[in-house]
Amino acid sequence: xxxxxxxxxxxxxxxxxxxxxxxxxxxxxxxxxxxxxxxxxxxxxxxxxxxxxxxxxxxxxxxxxxxxxxxxxxxxxxxxxxxxxxxxxxxxxxxxxxxxxxxxxxxxxxxxxxxxxxxxxxxxxxxxxxxxxxxxxxxxxxxxxxxxxxxxxxxxxxxxxxxxxxxxxxxxxxxxxxxxxxxxxxxxxxxxxxxxxxxxxxxxxxxxxxxxxxxxxxxxxxxxxxxxxxxxxxxxxxxxxxxxxxxxxxxxxxxxxxxxxxxxxxxxxxxxxxxxxxxxxxxxx
Amino acid sequence: xxxxxxxxxxxxxxxxxxxxxxxxxxxxxxxxxxxxxxxxxxxxxxxxxxxxxxxxxxxxxxxxxxxxxxxxxxxxxxxxxxxxxxxxxxxxxxxxxxxxxxxxxxxxxxxxxxxxxxxxxxxxxxxxxxxxxxxxxxxxxxxxxxxxxxxxxxxxxxxxxxxxxxxxxxxxxxxxxxxxxxxxxxxxxxxxxxxxxxxxxxxxxxxxxxxxxxxxxxxxxxxxxxxxxxxxxxxxxxxxxxxxxxxxxxxxxxxxxxxxxxx
Numbered sequence: 001x002x003x004x005x006x007x008x009x010x011x012x013x014x015x016x017x018x019x020x021x022x023x024x025x026x027x028x029x030x031x032x033x034x035x036x037x038x039x040x041x042x043x044x045x046x047x048x049x050x051x052x053x054x055x056x057x058x059x060x061x062x063x064x065x066x067x068x069x070x071x072x073x074x075x076x077x078x079x080x081x082x083x084x085x086x087x088x089x090x091x092x093x094x095x096x097x098x099x100x101x102x103x104x105x106x107x108x109x110x111x112x113x114x115x116x117x118x119x120x121x122x123x124x125x126x127x128x129x130x131x132x133x134x135x136x137x138x139x140x141x142x143x144x145x146x147x148x149x150x151x152x153x154x155x156x157x158x159x160x161x162x163x164x165x166x167x168x169x170x171x172x173x174x175x176x177x178x179x180x181x182x183x184x185x186x187x188x189x190x191x192x193x194x195x196x197x198x199x200x201x202x203x204x205x206x207x208x209x210x211x212x213x214x215x216x217x218x219x220x221x222x223x224x225x226x227x228x229x230x231x232x233x234x235x236x237x238x239x240x241x242x243x244x245x246x247x248x249x250x251x252x253x254x255x256x257x258x259x260x261x262x263x264x265x266x267x268x269x270x271x272x273x274x275x276x277x278x279x280x281x282x283x284x285x
Numbered sequence: 286x287x288x289x290x291x292x293x294x295x296x297x298x299x300x301x302x303x304x305x306x307x308x309x310x311x312x313x314x315x316x317x318x319x320x321x322x323x324x325x326x327x328x329x330x331x332x333x334x335x336x337x338x339x340x341x342x343x344x345x346x347x348x349x350x351x352x353x354x355x356x357x358x359x360x361x362x363x364x365x366x367x368x369x370x371x372x373x374x375x376x377x378x379x380x381x382x383x384x385x386x387x388x389x390x391x392x393x394x395x396x397x398x399x400x401x402x403x404x405x406x407x408x409x410x411x412x413x414x415x416x417x418x419x420x421x422x423x424x425x426x427x428x429x430x431x432x433x434x435x436x437x438x439x440x441x442x443x444x445x446x447x448x449x450x451x452x453x454x455x456x457x458x459x460x461x462x463x464x465x466x467x468x469x470x471x472x473x474x475x476x477x478x479x480x481x482x483x484x485x486x487x488x489x490x491x492x493x494x495x496x497x498x499x500x501x502x503x504x505x506x507x508x509x510x511x512x513x514x515x516x517x518x519x520x521x522x523x524x525x526x527x528x529x530x531x532x533x534x535x536x537x538x539x540x541x542x543x544x545x546x547x548x
Contacts (some may be wrong), residue, residue: 054465077471085469093466095491105488109471141495155470 003028003051003083003163008060010046010219020046022219024060028163028197033189035210035227036199039241043219044199045088048165051197052085081110084161088168090152091145099125099143099151100136106159117158124158125151127187129180146177153184164188165197170205178205185209207231207245207266215240228264247271294354294410295417301530302344302415307424309531313538314412320542321404329545330400336541337407344415354410355403362399369395422446423525441515448504456497463492 003026010021021043028034038044049055050062053069053076061070069079087093096102103124107117122132128150140151153169166185170178182205188194189209200206206213206227213230215223217240223230231237231248238244244252251263251271261278265271297303317336324330341348375390413421426443433439464474467488474485 049465052469054468080469080471085466087462087466087469090466092496093463093470093488093492095488105467105472106470109473159470 002030002063002065004063005050006061006063008050008057008062010043010050010055011058020219021050021057024219024221026214026221026224028195030162030195031193032195032212033210034195034197035206035213036197036216037201037203037206037213037242038216042216044216045167046219047216048085048167048197048199051163051165052083053079054085077110081159082161083163083165084156084159086153086156086164086166086169088171089149090156090169091148094140094148094152094155097139098137099130099140102140102151103155103158106155110159120158120160121154124154127157128154128184130154146173149173149177150180157188161194163195163197165199167199168201169198170200170202178202182209201243203231203243203245204247204266207248215242227266231266232264234263251275294350294413296346296350296414297417298345298415300344300415302340302411304530305415305534306525306527306531307416307420308427308525309527309535310412310416311421311424311428313534314409316542317408317538318405320545321401321408323546324401327397327400329548330404332541333404333545337404337411340411344411346411346414350414351407351410354414355406358402358406362402365398365402366395369398418450419447422450423521423523427525440517440519452497452500455500456493459496460489460493463496464489 005024005026008021008024008026009019012018012020024047036044036047046055050057051064056070061068063069064079064082067078069076094102096105100121103121104117107120112120121136125132125135130147130150135151140148143151149169153166156164169185170181173181185196185198186209189196196209198206198210210227213223213225213227214221215230215237222236222240223233231244234244234248234252243249245266247266247268248263251261251265251274254261254275255263259275259278261274265274317333321333324333341351370387370391371385373391373394374386374388376393377389378386379389379392380387416424422443425446426439429437429439429442464472468474472485472488474482474489476482477485
């Protein structure tokens with residue numbers, strides 16, 4: 001699976017003309033975990049919708065597995081089977097009477113046999129941590145917000161996409177829900193071999209999970225590099241109205257105060273080790 | 286797909302007509318429409334048409350916009366014309382083929398009725414073209430004011446209209462979002478016969494209704510926490526003010542209406 005964008009621009013024209021994307025060139029390879037960041041209105045959402053064929057670029061071409069999806073005749077169902085897209089607040093799209101029915105919506109649209117649909121629904125629900133037997137016949141509308149979101153994500157996972165795109169999946173979740181989501185994404189990436197594109201404002205998530213960070217601003221790609229490289233551009237990141245991961249922020253401030261610590265660490269244990277090594281003799285707490 | 290829908294046909298502007306008080310505009314419209322039904326000659330229509338031209342000129346609305354507004358009534362106009370031409374009898378025989386005949390009375394009444402319908406639509410569209418939906422609602426609220434005494438909930442009706450207008454773009458945006466989310470799960474909104482298409486809309490409509498109810502709940506809560514308790518004693522941000530030119534407009538249209546009614 002290889003996604004390639006060549007000179008892609010997108011212009012919204014509703015009364016006033018807005019250039020959402022400007023000449024984007026991007027290659028996404030198999031088994032990448034991409035963190036996509038940028039302030040509101042930077043073009044992230046437009047970009048992920050383009051990747052799924054939901055909107056067509058004004059100019060430029062997008063090829064997925066050698067297939068040009070910007071041409072008129074391409075089967076979009078084929079694209080959507082390969083690329084799963086979880087929208088912001090996906091729980092707002094639930095509609096069926098039972099959780100089973102809702103998760104089965106995607107697989108059924110793929111014209112799968114009912115037996116296969118059942119296998120996939122079971123698998124998807126277990127993946128997001130909901131017990132199949134307990135939940136399948138319940139109404140999705142009687143669940144808590146966090147559980148509803150799990151059902152909605154299961155609805156996309158049941159289509160078995162090779163690439164999973166998530167737009168702000170952790171927005172509005174409590175810390176426990178966020179942790180479960182991070183674990184799920186880690187599992188999907190490590191064990192299931194999925195390619196993942198994560199759009200998020202939470203830099204901790206991005207720094208911890210992704211191996212490539214794309215920073216967007218005003219419809220253009222500003223940075224596209226490994227997370228430790230991107231987050232070392234402290235001044236630029238701030239200028240763009242974005243946060244740094246908390247740990248990077250602390251290390252960076254210590255560094256500025258004269259403590260010679262590395263600033264490209266993202267895990268708490270590594271940071272603690274680094275700081276205590278620098279402080280010489282002090283025990284890690 | 287849902288992006289291009291505009292609400293009403295209001296064309297923002299800053300002309301004399303735009304700036305008239307909405308209450309006055311509503312009254313004038315009702316008066317002129319009533320007078321229109323008293324006109325009994327094409328000469329009267331010519332005079333009415335002249336008034337329309339002057340208003341259009343003053344409002345600086347492109348005439349093409351007004352003509353476009355006539356499209357929806359085209360069918361009604363044609364039907365009226367055909368019915369009158371073929372079925373109203375009287376006057377001289379103009380054309381006959383078998384039992385079908387056209388007589389002069391039919392032709393005359395046909396065109397007379399059609400002109401009336403067209404002028405009616407044009408004049409009312411002048412009101413909606415030059416008055417924003419919110420101003421219209423305000424105007425209606427004031428004009429229904431006296432009816433409050435007999436229990437007509439005028440302010441509540443106006444509030445309902447305002448809220449409905451306010452939420453149309455929001456709901457359209459929401460619909461667009463849900464549609465995309467379902468399409469990402471392989472939903473198909475564009476093919477199949479009419480029954481299949483209607484069934485395919487369920488994944489769109491159910492979430493849309495749920496979100497509308499959720500928004501209604503939130504809004505009610507927000508309004509109550511800011512002490513909304515109906516229209517009694519509410520003050521407004523933009524007070525409607527009647528000025529001299531409103532009375533001039535009213536005077537002119539009274540004179541015109543009287544001319545139409547008397548002659």
